[in-house]
Each structure stands twice: as C-alpha cells, then as structure tokens.
Amino acid sequence: xxxxxxxxxxxxxxxxxxxxxxxxxxxxxxxxxxxxxxxxxxxxxxxxxxxxxxxxxxxxxxxxxxxxxxxxxxxxxxxxxxxxxxxxxxxxxxxxx
Numbered sequence: 001x002x003x004x005x006x007x008x009x010x011x012x013x014x015x016x017x018x019x020x021x022x023x024x025x026x027x028x029x030x031x032x033x034x035x036x037x038x039x040x041x042x043x044x045x046x047x048x049x050x051x052x053x054x055x056x057x058x059x060x061x062x063x064x065x066x067x068x069x070x071x072x073x074x075x076x077x078x079x080x081x082x083x084x085x086x087x088x089x090x091x092x093x094x095x096x097x
Contacts, residue, residue: 001034001078002076002077002078003027008083009027016065016085019060037073038054045058047059051094053095053096056071063086065084066084066085068081068082081097
C-alpha cells in the first residue's frame with residue numbers, strides 16, 4: 001500500500017520518542033500489505049477498529065497512542081488522518097477527521 005503523509009508520523013515521534021519504533025513497525029507492515037477490506041486488517045490488528053468512511057483506528061505501542069487512517073482499498077492508498085494520545089483522540093471524531 002502507498003502511505004500518504006508519513007511526515008505526520010515522523011513529526012509525532014519527534015515529540016513522543018517512545019512511539020518511534022512502534023510507528024516505524026506499523027508503517028513497514030502497512031506499506032507491504034495488500035489490504036482489501038477492514039476485516040483483513042482486523043485479523044492482523046484485532047485491537048483496531050473500523051470506524052466508518054473507510055477509516056480504521058490502530059492502537060499503537062500497547063494502546064498508548066491512536067492512529068487514524070483513511071484507506072482507499074481500490075487504489076491501495078492509506079492516508080494518515082490523525083496520530084495522538086488517547087486524550088487527544090477523545091477530542092476528535094474519527095469518522096470525520
């Protein structure tokens with residue numbers, strides 16, 4: 001899959017250094033994935049959740065952070081929409097961000 005807005009992740013791990021390894025691991029796996037449906041992602045990431053409008057929420061670093069992406073399954077493109085702490089995540093609408 002092609003991931004758009006990797007800089008969003010690198011900006012985040014600059015502020016939250018303990019997230020870097022987990023985000024790089026997620027990035028590498030997602031980049032090499034060929035996900036066609038949310039259920040395929042859910043099999044690999046059972047703690048994650050599809051939230052509507054082709055968005056998926058990943059729990060990062062043992063559920064310390066939340067990553068929201070929008071996935072265009074037909075073109076194989078993942079757009080990073082949000083990365084943040086649980087407190088920050090609670091302030092957004094993951095279906096609209």
